[in-house]
Amino acid sequence: MSNVQHLQELYGLPAFDFPHPGEQRELPEAGTVAWRPASDPYGDSSEDFGALWDRFLDTVDPAAVRAIIVGSWGEAYENDSGCVVERLVDARDRLTALRAVFIGDLEMEEAEISWIEQSDVTPVLDAYPLLAEFGIRGGTGLRFPAVKHQHLRTLRFQAGGLPGEVVRGVAASELPALEHLDMWLGVEGYGGDATVSDLAPILAGGHFPALRHLGLRNSEIQDEIAAAVAAAPVVAQLTSLDLSLGVLTDAGATALLDGQPLTHLTRLDLHHNFVTEPVAQRVRAALEPSGVEVDLSEPGDSWENDGVVHRFTAVAE
Template sequence: MSFYEHLTDFAGLPVVEFLSPAIEQQKLLDAQWRARRAEQPVPDRWEPGDIYAEALAQPGTAAWRLRVVADSDETFEDHFTRFISSVDTTQVTALIIGCWGESYEIAGDMPRDLLTAHADRFPALRSLFFGEFIVEEAEISWIEQTDLAPLLAAFPGMEELVVRGGNGLRLSATQHRSLRKLTAQTGGLPRQATAGILASELPALEHLELWFGVEGYGGTTTLDDLTPLLAGELFPSLRSLGLRNSEWGDDLVRALAEAPVLERVRVLNLSDHVLTDAGGEVLATAPTFRTLERLVIRHHFLTEGMQERVRAALAGVDLELSDARKPEVYQGKTYYYPSVTE
């Protein structure tokens, strides 16, 4: 998942951005920059093309992105109002809520409340990405989030919810019978958010993904907070689990080696952690991990020798082991960092 570029597809659909004059100007500038770099003729205008026209004609064929450009005259409220007035939102199945303004000044309450107030305009909505800011718009640690439980209450048919940003993030304990995928991408996951998620009744949940981050950016969730999840007491339909982006990757692997939840999880993602050879030893020796169908570990600190041991031990598992890192050494001290913090 890149934080430097916007998504080009979501929920199995191509992303189409609902346009504004500011966005069109931004796209023109981007096209001119690419043309200069490629030493090609520089365009003096930008046209949305057939894809945009087709999406307007059949709104259900695209995942729609709503966002505003910094310093533009249009507010997010204005942009949203134009969208529901211009597009047949009864057909929209996938929606991306991007930059809603200066993230450190405007919290997620505003776009959340706009969506819940107009939930009747989106009867087919099944997938929502809430907070798709890229670094040009805001660092992940700057995004001011909110309680997402009202969104789930307003959209009982929602099947997928992705949220980016941990500041103020909450999910008050809720019941939702349709949600199949839940992802929280943060540089610091608050304990309050984790507790709410794990206290929720989500019988259809098949995929859960949590990015923990660091305490300096609000990551107060600890390994102990995951005890009910690891014990296998929650989410009876869970088959895919992503526990990512922490400073305690080695301890997490030790806990997972004896965790009942892995008796039914088929896909496990342990990317972005501080995961060293100590954790690699557990991966290479614990029988638990050999029953997985797929194990993904991107961004880790395993040495080459340990990587080979893990690959040999998990030869029957579809293993992705990539993006090996080396710790930073400064003034004689060694520092390890998870992938996503600020």
């Protein structure tokens, strides 16, 4: 679960860990931080997530809370996030200023990303029609049937394997305000069975008219995605494109060079890649003179066995 750490901020607000029972800490004003309630199943306290959540709502001013980062809800590799979704939905009349939610902010020591058991998270969007940011970590058991939401601007999925069903649900959703879409597609071995055809409605452009940033990342089919993006109409409306963390090789980078112009972008992120230096230099030479910030850092390590070259995404298990 490399490259995955606790969030430091959400909705432009610094993350603040809600104290455990008995922990004496001065609390900030409710609307000035992104609150992170997290249950520790191995700590000294026997407080479960339900009790933690109730204590959180009774301690802070829920009507002023703007952002919530949900950490561990117990043994997240055995119990899915349904308990989190249910409590968020039930608190909708109290959390009236809530504008950002992230579910599953766990590091490797708490649970590998592929161990995090998620659920159908869309009831949160239904319960909070003014929500602007929504993020999920973990793809196991995750469901995202198509939704309609008028105000969501940022949608993020971090997974070692994002189910194709989720990608199709996003692609079929009506999100007219969506500006930032970031999906870690992952590998098939951990449930990442999305295909380029699943992305087609997004790549066709116009479906999300406000979209300015597109991240299709951490994929073992990164070359195929790059080739599709190279001819995708959606690129014309973007200001930044992120194809990082995956198994991008010279083939994918060359497809980008040979495709539609990318000089209108402000940033192209290809970090963690398997692109050779000569091709990397071609990418920089084609884009940087036009002011595009190109990130080709962190070349990945590959190894060969019996004539087969093995390359890996940045995040899988």
